[in-house]
Amino acid sequence: MATVSIPVGGLARPAEAPRLRVSDLLRWTVDHKIIGIQYMVTSLFFFVIGGALAMMIRAELLTPTLDVMSSGTEYNRLFSMHGTIMIFLWVIPMLMGGFGNYILPLQLGAKDMAFPWLNAFAFWLIPPAGILMLMGWFAGQAEAGWTSYPPLSTLYSSDGQTMWAMSLHLLGISSILGAINFLVTIKNMRPEGMGYFKMPLFCWTILANSIIVVMATPFLAGALTLLILDRVAGTGFFNPAQGGDVLLWQNVFWFYSHPAVYIMVLPGMGILSEVLSIHSRKPIFGYKMVALSSLAIALVGFTVWAHHMFTSLNPELRVPFMITSMIIAVPTGIKIFSWLATIWRGKIHFHAAMLFALSFLSLFVIGGINGVMLGALPFDIHVHDTYFVVSHLHFVLFGGSVFAIYAGIYHWFPKVTGKMLDERWGKVHWALTYFGFLGTFLPQVVLGILGMPRRVAVYDPSLQWLNVVSSISAFVLGISFFFLLYNFIISIRSGKNAGPNPWRALTLEWATSSPPPPHNFNGDPVPFDDPYGYGTQASVDYLNAQLGIAPGIPHLAADVHPASKASAHASGD
């Protein structure tokens, strides 16, 4: 039972809400909120580019022959850039840089990040890195996939591959600097009274994520350095003819990139914890386990990399890596079951944010089970390098990360802009995205089991109808994004004013105006004792105090869960 004094400190109500101008996005600033928006806008730009490439891939696969592309090499370049852009320039910067920068300091009641200048520097590495990667087009685009396996990436590709590696180097440095900033902010800048186990779960996932970034990304830096040397300085680290080893790249790359899969999904899990609890007015079930499971995912994530190399791995090492790959499903399962228990018998409000969060649950479970299937050695060898892997990856990274991003956008858009997103258009966006997604990627599960290899533009004609279903659904999925863009425009122009706390949430980002003023709060904000303590009279009093309403009066009946009303009153709350 939460027992707190009623807080008022922190609620900033400036006479005039700060207005964000487009020119603000183009200038150097150390305000974490503007940097967060800069990350979001930049990554959305790259999402559009990556999405357009995906549409071209699916257009090519409408028929079993090569028609949109002029050659297989061109197709290689297409999916290489699609994967790289989506992972390194969309999902990671959006979740870590965008949501992390905007939300985390607010949730901690801080005025800014620990190192504001470094924060800006980390962001401004992203646009040149993105431009460098796109400029590779003029030098012969990277064509070795987002995994960039030698010898294709060293001996048989053009200079665009070098630019790809240099671009990733910049993005890696940006990630490391950002993660250091998050770790220091979380360690040193929590407000008085907010121990680690009173932090919002989004902060926990950023904490776990940052640990992964600072521990894993240096390996990517090392591998990329050697790749660049092989390409430009004539060394042969990955060339057996010079005494090198192609598997060396796979080992080091996956030591980074498998944890990077969790880098892409952990903040999404944090968003989910926020959205599910707030929009079902229920405390998080098993808060500590959900928090610690993020760290467990981070830790176990370092022990599974070789499952990407089952077909080339020393046979004696296969079973240990199969076991660790399955173990990582345990902390993920803890989260899934905790979320289900959280919404169980809750007062669920089917806002667009909640619909996307619930969709995450359904899709991530499918992706997770596919992952466990792939973790099983005999099955993995059967479907290795087939569309089953493509489907699994997209169920986890689109069904997981992107749906979480959408949930986060609908949830925090009112805080960022001061305006509510239109719910009607939000639901249209959700429906097109959800069913478009299922139509795109469920057929790919079957295609994979039937043996269609990935990364090919020409396939067996008997598989065409499944590919047609997948492609048409993908076009629906592509179109769905424009409903979000349209929603942005109409909501910013004429959306309903949000007020400081439209969802009546208990975490600190809602205890200030929307959008928050420079330095976020007036004085030191007082966090509520339990960030997810919904359904108690104490939480109602806390929320009412933000509105200047005296304690003891339930402002909204929906705030108080029937089961907890009696206990809240019995304890005098």
Place this chain on the structure above:
Amino acid sequence: MAQRDLLEANLSREELLALRNKRTGLSIFQLSWILVFVCLVVVNLQLRSNYPSWPPAGVEPLSIFPPTLATVLLIVSAVLARQSMQAVNTGNISTFRSLWKAVLILGAVFVAIIAYEWIIIPSSGQYGTLFRVMTAYHAVHALAIGIYMWQIYRTHITPNVTTNTEIGDWWLFEAGVKLWYFVVVAWILFYVVLYWI
């Protein structure tokens, strides 16, 4: 009370938090960045595992004496760097000057010895390539941090500075010493892998 504690006692709440943030941030950065060196060690170990012997047959191993001397000098420089901070903490500016200069000189000798090794090692083959990449990568860090230490010494310890309160931003020196420790730890890792295993 030591000078460092005195200085910190006079800091405002915000300044103290900023200092705490810098210390935590640098520690995390060092922990993260040392892993690039660990990555190169992993690369070395995996590549050499493909050969029946290391160095490969026909390649003469380097003499152990010059790198061992360089390593000893580098460790001594770390000890002197620590003592220089203790000297300034107790207000002994002249000792601080001498020790800081000694650290820089020992660092320069270390880099010169490794540069000599770099020149004499056979240039072709994985043994020589790995050696050159690893030592060059380390030397870049040693040089960059050494130049940083020289620069803050040159700009902050001018001849008219006679007391430790005149030094200015204490953190710059603390960061320099901690970064030098990083150079030493990273080298010991490489030294063992390149010369002993």
